[in-house]
Amino acid sequence: MTAIHAEQLTKVYGGTLTRKAPSLANLTLQIERNEIFGFLGRNGAGKTTTIKLFCSLIKPTSGQGYIFGQSIYDRTARRFLGYLPEQPYFYEYLTPRETLDFYGRLQGLSAKERAHEWDRLSELLDLRDIADQRIRGFSKGMRQRVGFAVALVGDPPLLILDEPMSGLDPVGRRQIRELILRLKEQGKTVFFSSHVLSDVEQICDRVGILAKGTLIRTGSLEELVGMKVEIVEVVAAGVPEAIREQLTGTARSVQHQGETTAFSFDSVASANTALKALTQSGGTILSVTPLRETLEDYFMKELERALGKPVGAAEENE
Amino acid sequence: MRVVAVAQNTLRESVRDRVLYVLLFFAAATILGSKAVGRISIGQDIKIVKDFSLASLSLFGVLVAIFVGTNLVYKEIDKKTLYTILARPMHRWEFVLGKFCGLLALLALVTLGMACVSVAYVYILGGTVTVTYGYAVILIFAKLAVVTALALTLSTVTAPVVGAIMAFCLYLLGHATGIFLDLPPQLKGSFTETLFRVLYYVIPNLSNFDIRAEAANDVPVAFGYVFWALGYGLGWTCFFLILAVLAFEDKDV
Numbered sequence: 001m002t003a004i005h006a007e008q009l010t011k012v013y014g015g016t017l018t019r020k021a022p023s024l025a026n027l028t029l030q031i032e033r034n035e036i037f038g039f040l041g042r043n044g045a046g047k048t049t050t051i052k053l054f055c056s057l058i059k060p061t062s063g064q065g066y067i068f069g070q071s072i073y074d075r076t077a078r079r080f081l082g083y084l085p086e087q088p089y090f091y092e093y094l095t096p097r098e099t100l101d102f103y104g105r106l107q108g109l110s111a112k113e114r115a116h117e118w119d120r121l122s123e124l125l126d127l128r129d130i131a132d133q134r135i136r137g138f139s140k141g142m143r144q145r146v147g148f149a150v151a152l153v154g155d156p157p158l159l160i161l162d163e164p165m166s167g168l169d170p171v172g173r174r175q176i177r178e179l180i181l182r183l184k185e186q187g188k189t190v191f192f193s194s195h196v197l198s199d200v201e202q203i204c205d206r207v208g209i210l211a212k213g214t215l216i217r218t219g220s221l222e223e224l225v226g227m228k229v230e231i232v233e234v235v236a237a238g239v240p241e242a243i244r245e246q247l248t249g250t251a252r253s254v255q256h257q258g259e260t261t262a263f264s265f266d267s268v269a270s271a272n273t274a275l276k277a278l279t280q281s282g283g284t285i286l287s288v289t290p291l292r293e294t295l296e297d298y299f300m301k302e303l304e305r306a307l308g309k310p311v312g313a314a315e316e317n318e
Numbered sequence: 319m320r321v322v323a324v325a326q327n328t329l330r331e332s333v334r335d336r337v338l339y340v341l342l343f344f345a346a347a348t349i350l351g352s353k354a355v356g357r358i359s360i361g362q363d364i365k366i367v368k369d370f371s372l373a374s375l376s377l378f379g380v381l382v383a384i385f386v387g388t389n390l391v392y393k394e395i396d397k398k399t400l401y402t403i404l405a406r407p408m409h410r411w412e413f414v415l416g417k418f419c420g421l422l423a424l425l426a427l428v429t430l431g432m433a434c435v436s437v438a439y440v441y442i443l444g445g446t447v448t449v450t451y452g453y454a455v456i457l458i459f460a461k462l463a464v465v466t467a468l469a470l471t472l473s474t475v476t477a478p479v480v481g482a483i484m485a486f487c488l489y490l491l492g493h494a495t496g497i498f499l500d501l502p503p504q505l506k507g508s509f510t511e512t513l514f515r516v517l518y519y520v521i522p523n524l525s526n527f528d529i530r531a532e533a534a535n536d537v538p539v540a541f542g543y544v545f546w547a548l549g550y551g552l553g554w555t556c557f558f559l560i561l562a563v564l565a566f567e568d569k570d571v
Contacts, residue, residue: 013570055401055404055405056404056405057400057401057404057405057570057571058570058571059568059570075407075408075409076407077407078406078407078408079407081405083402083405085398085401087398088401088402089397089398089399089401090399090402091327091331091399093330093331093334094327094330102323102327103402103406105319105320105322105323106320106403106406106408107406107407108319108320108407147402150402151402
């Protein structure tokens with residue numbers, strides 16, 4: 001059984017007369033158990049709409065979705081998920097301890113279970129020092145920790161996180177990444193949206209790219225970006241002029257400055273041939289760097305293909 | 319269980335709101351200040367105190383019901399606190415009913431507290447109260463339940479300012495439905511008469527809950543009437559709550 005299964009899920013906002021372009025069109029997607037799935041897209045691409053559909057905050061215009069086999073129309077599906085909205089909002093007059101107790105009651109937990117959940121989650125998210133302070137004065141990072149704790153109340157097997165790293169400093173982002181990886185180790189499935197591609201690249205098993213409400217690609221990072229080396233950069237010192245001129249014919253570019261020369265080659269084979277020539281001529285190899293396509297490169301390329309124009313010129317639709 | 323959790327949380331939110339204490343201060347000041355008005359009417363001061371107390375209890379209760387009630391659901395959507403709540407395995411009606419019960423519990427506390435203050439004040443001034451005074455307080459509370467349910471319904475479909483204006487207009491009309499059937503003879507058989515007759519039946523008659531004059535003058539009121547008025551209030555409260563649940567059930571948040 002898959003953790004999330006969407007079948008032709010579509011959402012169009014507005015009434016009959018005020019109907020807008022679909023915010024999400026015919027989304028068909030499967031997320032396996034114990035997977036970390038990154039949902040990518042620009043602002044307004046439909047990421048939050050998708051998440052709201054899975055959490056039953058909005059109703060689909062057409063299509064069907066399932067959480068661990070239960071229809072998203074059925075409230076029991078929400079037993080299996082924990083949700084962290086972008087910039088989570090909680091009752092400002094409550095403390096983290098009261099907040100977790102409240103959500104535990106909504107989850108249907110007994111007083112004993114709620115006390116256990118507080119012990120578990122306050123330890124996991126380091127909430128003990130702020131347990132009895134009102135949320136009103138909390139920083140973004142503290143609120144995010146409370147938000148994670150709320151999402152984890154009841155130990156749901158699926159976590160749906162909307163831009164969980166948004167607005168956090170590098171330390172906060174690193175903590176969230178580590179937490180997501182720890183949750184995967186515990187057997188959880190994590191579905192999260194983001195536009196911070198480096199974060200996605202570091203922790204996701206698979207990603208999906210959304211553009212203007214349409215899912216344009218899904219796959220593992222290897223499938224999408226591939227392991228193919230695009231360019232090899234070789235930096236050497238003391239390269240004789242004759243060799244430099246000889247390699248200019250095979251290199252993509254050559255930059256000479258003082259004692260050092262930087263070559264870039266289109267293939268590993270031509271870089272190997274050059275390395276042999278360089279060492280035989282008495283040159284010193286300073287570095288060899290194979291460059292692969294990044295997720296960002298791929299994302300931009302796919303986005304431009306989907307939109308049919310350079311991304312900088314694309315219009316925001318939300 | 320979930321209804322109780324939402325209700326308790328709503329009550330806690332309201333109790334921690336300073337605006338409530340400002341309103342309570344003015345309500346208490348009105349009750350205590352009524353003695354000054356009573357002095358103007360010689361020998362009527364206790365009656366005036368009772369009348370003023372019940373009037374302020376009703377007025378301040380309605381202000382809390384309308385201004386807090388029209389904010390109840392809208393504020394949760396606006397501040398996005400609703401997102402994490404509705405993502406839990408709960409029915410939407412549980413949320414609506416919980417919000418209603420929470421505010422009603424607050425109004426029960428406010429009504430009871432103010433009623434106790436007013437009764438104590440009457441006794442301090444040397445007067446007494448009869449069971450009619452108790453009935454009057456209970457019927458005011460029943461009216462507040464109807465107004466709260468109405469405000470909550472409006473909160474699910476419109477912004478608080480618009481909702482408050484609409485609720486207040488309906489509240490005023492609700493107190494004036496008696497005149498809808500008592501039109502001048504020249505309107506007999508006209509469209510206006512039909513319109514007012516329809517309005518009479520579609521707007522709750524809030525005058526049914528008003529036995530203030532009887533309570534102030536210690537005139538007995540039959541328990542049967544109180545029972546009927548409570549049933550009338552319960553009917554309208556349920557009607558508005560059903561509307562609120564239906565309006566909220568498929569709402570995109």
